[in-house]
Amino acid sequence: MAEDAEIANMVDDMDEEYYDKDDDSEEVELDGYDMLTKVTDTTAAQARRGKDIQGIPWERLNITREKYRQTRIEQYKNYENVPSSGELVDKECKQMEKGGNYYEFRHNTRLVKPTILHFQLRNLVWATSKHDVYLMSNYSVIHWSSLSCNLSEVLNFSGHVAPTEKHQGSLLEGFTQTQISTLAVKNNLLVAGGFQGELACKHMDRRGVSFCTRTTYDDNSITNSVEIYQKSSGMHFMASNNDCGVREFDAERFQLVNHFRFPWPVNHTSMSPDCRLIAVVGDHLDGLLVDAHNGKAVSSLVGHLDYSFATAWHPDGRTFATGNQDKTCRVWDMRNLKSPIAVLKGNLGAVRSIRFSSDGQFMAVAEPADFVHVYSTKMDYKKRQEIDFFGEISGISLSPDDESLYIGVWDRTYASLLHYGRRHSYSYLDSYL
Missing domain, CATH: 2.130.10.10 (YVTN repeat-like/Quinoprotein amine dehydrogenase)
Incomplete structure (x- = not known):
C-alpha cells in the first residue's frame, strides 16, 4: 500500500468551468452556488420522471452529463504502483x-x-x-x-x-x-x-x-x-x-x-x-x-x-x-x-x-x-x-x-x-x- 507521502489529490467533483456563470451578475452566481450546495434527496419516483439520481442540475451547467462522463473517463488518473499496468x-x-x-x-x-x-x-x-x-x-x-x-x-x-x-x-x-x-x-x-x-x-x-x-x-x-x-x-x-x-x-x-x-x-x-x-x-x-x-x-x-x-x-x-x-x-x-x-x-x-x-x-x-x-x-x-x-x-x-x-x-x-x-x-x- 502507498505511503502517506504518495497520496495525491482526488479528481475534483465538478470543474468550475462547467458551471453556468454570468460575470455581470453576482446574484446569478450566488443562486448557482445555492442551487449546487442545497441539493435534496432523490426518490425512485423522481428518478423515473427524469431527475438525476444525485440531483445534479445538468440543465443549469455548461456541459451535458454525457460529455462530462466522457471527459471524466479521459481525465481520471488511476493510481498505480506498477507504471502502465492499467494501460x-x-x-x-x-x-x-x-x-x-x-x-x-x-x-x-x-x-x-x-x-x-x-x-x-x-x-x-x-x-x-x-x-x-x-x-x-x-x-x-x-x-x-x-x-x-x-x-x-x-x-x-x-x-x-x-x-x-x-x-x-x-x-x-x-x-x-x-x-x-x-x-x-x-x-x-x-x-x-x-x-x-x-x-x-x-x-x-x-x-x-x-x-x-x-x-x-x-x-x-x-x-x-x-x-x-x-x-x-x-x-x-x-x-x-x-x-x-x-x-x-x-x-x-x-x-x-x-x-x-x-x-x-x-x-x-x-x-x-x-x-x-x-x-x-x-x-x-x-x-x-x-x-x-x-x-x-x-x-x-x-x-x-x-x-x-x-x-x-x-x-x-x-x-x-x-x-x-x-x-x-x-x-x-x-x-x-x-x-x-x-x-x-x-x-x-x-x-x-x-x-x-x-x-x-x-x-x-x-x-x-x-x-x-x-x-x-x-x-x-x-x-x-x-x-x-x-x-x-x-x-x-x-x-x-x-x-x-x-x-x-x-x-x-x-x-x-x-x-x-x-x-x-x-x-x-x-x-x-
Missing part, C-alpha cells in the same frame, strides 16, 4: 456486455456524508439488514436506517476511546483521535481499524467499547482491512496490516489465535466459507491462497499486473475473486488456479471493493469512483449491470438478504448514500401469495 489491461482486455438490470435505484440520501481517509482503502460501508447501514463519516461511525430515515452516531473516535470491559491484552488506556482506515460490521459486532495499527471492537448490544489493542507499533502499521466471520468455535475476525501481518482474533474473548507473516504488506484477506483457506493479497503482483490453520501457501494467484486491494469468496466455497490496481477483478476457481476463469475490466481505475450476494447469483465490484458493476454469476460473469454516478466511492455493501445494495459517495458537493433494491420478476400467480 496494458486496456489493450488486452475487453469489458463484459452491459445490459443487466439486477438492482434498481431506490433513494439517494444527502443527509448521510460518507468520508474516506486513505484513497486506496474503500471498505467503509456495511449493511446489516436491508434497512440498516453503518459507515464512516469523518471521525464517527454512524448508523443510517432507510426505514425510519434516522441518522445516529454509534462511536466517535475524535476524542478518547477506551474499553469498558476487561480482556487479556486489551489496551486499557485506549486511543485518542484515531484515524479509521477500515471498518467491518456483522452479526452484532463492529470492528474498526486505524492508521497506527489500532483495533477497536464493539458489541452492538452492549454499552461502550469491548476491546482496544494496537496490533503493531511499526512505523508503517496501518490496518488495511478487517473481516468478521463465523467459525464452528464462534465468531472470529481477521485484521490485515501494512507490517506484513495477518492476525486472527476470537471475537468473544478477543484473544489472538493466529498470527501469519508474509513477505509484503497485506492489503486484504478473506476467509473461505468453510474456514479452511484464506485469500491474501497485498503489495505484490501475485496473490496467495493459504491454509487457515498454519498460514502456509497452498497456491499462488498469478495474472494481475499491479498490487491488489480486494478479495471475496462466493458462497459455494470454490470460487473467489481478487481486485487490483490494474483495473481488473479476476475470478478464480479452486479446481484450476493456473489462470482466472474471468477477467473483468473497469472503466476508470482500480477494483477496490468486491461483494458476492449471499445467494451467490451476483458479484458487485466497485471502482475508486463513479462506477459499481454488478455481474451475473449465472451468466458466467459475461453480463453486467453498470451503476453510473459521480464521486469517490467509500464502500459498497449488499444486505445479508441481498435485497439492498448501498454505495457510499464521497464528494465535496454531492456526498450521499445511494440505495438500490433487488429487482424481482413476479409471475401472475405470485400476486396471490
Whole structure:
C-alpha cells in the first residue's frame, strides 16, 4: 500500500468551468452556488420522471452529463504502483456486455456524508439488514436506517476511546483521535481499524467499547482491512496490516489465535466459507491462497499486473475473486488456479471493493469512483449491470438478504448514500401469495 507521502489529490467533483456563470451578475452566481450546495434527496419516483439520481442540475451547467462522463473517463488518473499496468489491461482486455438490470435505484440520501481517509482503502460501508447501514463519516461511525430515515452516531473516535470491559491484552488506556482506515460490521459486532495499527471492537448490544489493542507499533502499521466471520468455535475476525501481518482474533474473548507473516504488506484477506483457506493479497503482483490453520501457501494467484486491494469468496466455497490496481477483478476457481476463469475490466481505475450476494447469483465490484458493476454469476460473469454516478466511492455493501445494495459517495458537493433494491420478476400467480 502507498505511503502517506504518495497520496495525491482526488479528481475534483465538478470543474468550475462547467458551471453556468454570468460575470455581470453576482446574484446569478450566488443562486448557482445555492442551487449546487442545497441539493435534496432523490426518490425512485423522481428518478423515473427524469431527475438525476444525485440531483445534479445538468440543465443549469455548461456541459451535458454525457460529455462530462466522457471527459471524466479521459481525465481520471488511476493510481498505480506498477507504471502502465492499467494501460496494458486496456489493450488486452475487453469489458463484459452491459445490459443487466439486477438492482434498481431506490433513494439517494444527502443527509448521510460518507468520508474516506486513505484513497486506496474503500471498505467503509456495511449493511446489516436491508434497512440498516453503518459507515464512516469523518471521525464517527454512524448508523443510517432507510426505514425510519434516522441518522445516529454509534462511536466517535475524535476524542478518547477506551474499553469498558476487561480482556487479556486489551489496551486499557485506549486511543485518542484515531484515524479509521477500515471498518467491518456483522452479526452484532463492529470492528474498526486505524492508521497506527489500532483495533477497536464493539458489541452492538452492549454499552461502550469491548476491546482496544494496537496490533503493531511499526512505523508503517496501518490496518488495511478487517473481516468478521463465523467459525464452528464462534465468531472470529481477521485484521490485515501494512507490517506484513495477518492476525486472527476470537471475537468473544478477543484473544489472538493466529498470527501469519508474509513477505509484503497485506492489503486484504478473506476467509473461505468453510474456514479452511484464506485469500491474501497485498503489495505484490501475485496473490496467495493459504491454509487457515498454519498460514502456509497452498497456491499462488498469478495474472494481475499491479498490487491488489480486494478479495471475496462466493458462497459455494470454490470460487473467489481478487481486485487490483490494474483495473481488473479476476475470478478464480479452486479446481484450476493456473489462470482466472474471468477477467473483468473497469472503466476508470482500480477494483477496490468486491461483494458476492449471499445467494451467490451476483458479484458487485466497485471502482475508486463513479462506477459499481454488478455481474451475473449465472451468466458466467459475461453480463453486467453498470451503476453510473459521480464521486469517490467509500464502500459498497449488499444486505445479508441481498435485497439492498448501498454505495457510499464521497464528494465535496454531492456526498450521499445511494440505495438500490433487488429487482424481482413476479409471475401472475405470485400476486396471490
